[in-house]
Amino acid sequence: MLANVKSSRWPQIVAWPVASLFVLGFFFSSVGAWTGPILGVWFVGTQKPRRGFLWMMAFAFVPSLIFEWRKFPLTGPQQALEYLGWALVAAVLSVLPFTFHRLVSPRLSGLLSTLPLPLAGVAIPSLALALHIGTTSMVGLPTFLVFWFAATLVWMWNRESRATILVFAAGFVLAAGVELSRSFSVAVLRPTQLFGTIFGSISLGGALLLSVWALLIPTKKKTWANRPQTVALLQSPFTANPLHLVSEEGTETLISSSGERFPVRDGIPAFLKPEDLTGDNGKYNRLYETIGGFYDDIQRVVGAFRGVDLDSYFENYMSLLDVKAGDSVLETCVGTCLNFKYLPHGTKLSGLDLSPEMLANGQNNLRRWQMEADLYLGNAESLPFADASFDVVYSCGGFNFFSDRAKALREMIRVVKPGGHMMIEDETEEYVKSTYEKGPITSGFYSNRKQAVTVPIDLVPPEMEDIHVEMLKDGKFYAITFRKPALV
Ligand SMILES: C[S@@+](CC[C@H](N)C(=O)[O-])C[C@H]1O[C@@H](n2cnc3c(N)ncnc32)[C@H](O)[C@@H]1O
Incomplete structure (x- = not known):
């Protein structure tokens, strides 16, 4: 008996304002400061780490050159090269926290997996500042909170949590409040240099600890050795010869009687x-x-x-x-x-x-x-x-x-x-x-x-x-x- 495909009005009503906010983020930096990290952490999560890094670099580097072309020094090739170099360093610094999150977060569970981005988002620019690599104004608690918000939202979205939209709305109402209070010159919390440095060091320590923890957690590898009944059903797709499993030095391979070899990669026979x-x-x-x-x-x-x-x-x-x-x-x-x-x-x-x-x-x-x-x-x-x-x-x-x-x-x-x-x-x-x-x-x-x-x-x-x-x-x-x- 065929079920009817139901229509769903609410997601449709919500989708338009949410999408508009993301589009606005491309034109208004105060909106983009919130929507950018959400898009960034979502995007790198959908890509293999290297590909994600290269795409994010392109997104960070190319528009910065286009929008800031007026600043491009026309005084000589050396200044121009220097300018390009610094723009590249700035792009790397802004992309690295996302790549760090992409590498570490999948190895952690629950809410802990939302922490690599905010920690790295504070630690990496703080470190750069301490090493006198470029200048940055985005160090401190506000950065941490914006990045944590982004990572949590994407974590909830990936878990298909219906509360994602509530958290999204609450975050943006809060952001709008902060922006408004800023424009009415009401004092907002600004990290002092000292607080920024201490907070940067704590974040750096936290990011390092999380990385070590993530590396130490044993990954559960799917093995085919405990599924002889399933292996018994497998045959070479090319010669129809039956296959048997061989485990050598931690890797598994399915081998046919005529010697064809089919490797098992990440638990998936190829x-x-x-x-x-x-x-x-x-x-x-x-x-x-x-x-x-x-x-x-x-x-x-x-x-x-x-x-x-x-x-x-x-x-x-x-x-x-x-x-x-x-x-x-x-x-x-x-x-x-x-x-x-x-x-x-x-x-x-x-x-x-x-x-x-x-x-x-x-x-x-x-x-x-x-x-x-x-x-x-x-x-x-x-x-x-x-x-x-x-x-x-x-x-x-x-x-x-x-x-x-x-x-x-x-x-x-x-x-x-x-x-x-x-x-x-x-x-x-x-x-x-x-x-x-x-x-x-x-x-x-x-x-x-x-x-x-x-x-x-x-x-x-x-x-x-x-x-x-x-x-x-x-x-x-x-x-x-x-x-x-x-x-x-
Ligand atoms: C539109 S997706 C559908 C995925 C899934 N069945 C679903 O309904 O969500 C089509 C899938 O077919 C796979 N595909 C295309 N040609 C194939 C082939 N010759 N053998 C096996 N998979 C194939 C693609 O890689 C892709 O994952």
Whole structure:
């Protein structure tokens, strides 16, 4: 029975003023002083540390040159180089606290994980000041509080806490109060040089302590050695030879009888070879590697603007799958594991995807939701599982743009047990045209396609049973469900 996708007015009402505030932050420094750190800590959290650092450097360095070009000394090449050098140092100093937070925070838990940014935000400029590297006015308690506010807000947003918006509103009312009192010349707390130095030293000590603590906390590494039943289902996607696990010097590798080696990286066995990233698979993989870190956030923000209740949106198509607690389920383009939340408790979850970035964020999600799943890096067109391994197999949101859809469907049918249920869900051409072809990042990928999206019902072999096609959300999505015959 299909649930209706509910609409959600409140997020829509809230989304506009919040977005306006962030836009204002780009033009008014008093707003930007609050919105900038929020955007910064969110952004570096969505990126690998090095990539995040380089992007943040570009954001900090290039606009500062553009907006301050009048100050650029035209007296000679040496002065010009000196000016550029100092602008670069200023950019590094402003970006380092965010990178420190990106490195340390994921290793800490709870509210403690919000502290690296404010501590580093005070400690790094204080240290620079003490070493006479540049000058800075942003040292002290106000910096600490603004950065802590930013880190806490993003922490709450990542935990999908509904109170995020209340904290956001309270923070901004407070900020507006401080700004107003400033403009009415009411004395506000200003850190004295002495207080700044003491506070800077305390922050530096705190940041160092947190780093040491973060390094000492043992990371729980997922091992495949304690899952022999799962390993027994694995086979080489290229030769179909069964695999066995070898652990050498702390690293695990799956090896086939013909000697193929598939490394396990960060708990995820990798089954890709370069050919898997050609054609449409390669093209769209570049998109997912770019947006993987904020894929979930895009869904939440777009959902809020459109007034879509995301839970009922996912439940809408996941309710079409016939899954019982205890079933083993495979999603063949699992992305960030969003659909897993809508399967019954006690389901044995497996997910495969072509994008390491999407899978890494899927792992973060599972950790946050305290869920367990086996994840694999691989191509849906050549699955690394033995025949008849799963009770249910489905593919949501990726099927349309697989390089070889027919092969991917044959693979789904191969690995599902006789009598097992299957589903293919994806967008229709109408949705791709009206949304992806117009999106700022997506348009470059989805415009000028060789062919339009069609509902792939013609690919489902006629011997499949209970074949149903549902058009969802006013024809924007389709879902095909069917069952592998019990006796084949
Ligand atoms: C729109 S996302 C959908 C993610 C998830 N299923 C969901 O509904 O949120 C599409 C996913 O398909 C994956 N994908 C694309 N081509 C693939 C292929 N040939 N094999 C496996 N995954 C693929 C992408 O990496 C991406 O994570």
